[in-house]
Amino acid sequence: xSISNLSPLVRNGLHILIVIASVGLCLILLPSRLPGMxxxxxxxxxxVMWIIIWSLNRSIWHAATAGIVLGLIxxxxxFPAAATLGTLPTHVLSLTxxxxxxxxxxxxxxxxxxxxxxxxxxxxxxxxSEFVTGLQYFLETAIQQSPVASVDSLNYLWTNxxxxxxxxxxxxxxxxxxxxxxxxxxxxxxxxxxKFG
Numbered sequence: 001x002s003i004s005n006l007s008p009l010v011r012n013g014l015h016i017l018i019v020i021a022s023v024g025l026c027l028i029l030l031p032s033r034l035p036g037m038x039x040x041x042x043x044x045x046x047x048v049m050w051i052i053i054w055s056l057n058r059s060i061w062h063a064a065t066a067g068i069v070l071g072l073i074x075x076x077x078x079f080p081a082a083a084t085l086g087t088l089p090t091h092v093l094s095l096t097x098x099x100x101x102x103x104x105x106x107x108x109x110x111x112x113x114x115x116x117x118x119x120x121x122x123x124x125x126x127x128x129s130e131f132v133t134g135l136q137y138f139l140e141t142a143i144q145q146s147p148v149a150s151v152d153s154l155n156y157l158w159t160n161x162x163x164x165x166x167x168x169x170x171x172x173x174x175x176x177x178x179x180x181x182x183x184x185x186x187x188x189x190x191x192x193x194x195k196f197g
Contacts, residue, residue: 055102067096089136123173
């Protein structure tokens with residue numbers, strides 16, 4: 001049975017189900033460290049990859065809204081751990097920037113609908129996301145503590161976290177095709193037959 005033969009209500013319901021299921025899968029995979037999916041305890045940035053795929057053929061508002069919503073969900077997952085450390089950087093800012101940048105790169109034709117292009121975008125936008133999160137940690141330290149402590153914090157971020165960020169970016173680029181192909185295939189099919197395109 002073809003998607004175009006389904007009623008609009010069923011198509012829209014299927015679309016919403018796929019969106020929720022794919023986000024749910026990314027949220028489950030986010031803290032998981034399955035064999036082959038992690039290096040030195042670091043895994044891919046699944047939500048960054050999802051937002052890139054989502055933002056390719058949508059408006060800037062859809063991209064920014066996805067970043068805000070997924071950032072709030074990720075904050076909700078990590079809030080208890082962050083609260084015990086006394087730091088509360090938000091993922092909303094980094095994921096919104098990723099969504100807007102993915103939209104802009106696609107609009108400027110730097111990013112097209114190919115797996116290779118999406119994988120390269122996942123690598124670089126994971127770096128951007130991690131940089132924005134690291135910048136929030138640094139600014140919080142600079143505001144709450146002395147200038148010497150903020151320089152120590154910057155030194156720590158540069159020496160210890162740079163390898164983690166690079167590993168996350170590499171893994172995101174490598175795992176992007178696994179997420180990209182089915183989601184992009186579905187969203188291209190559904191965009192032909194419904195208003196969600």
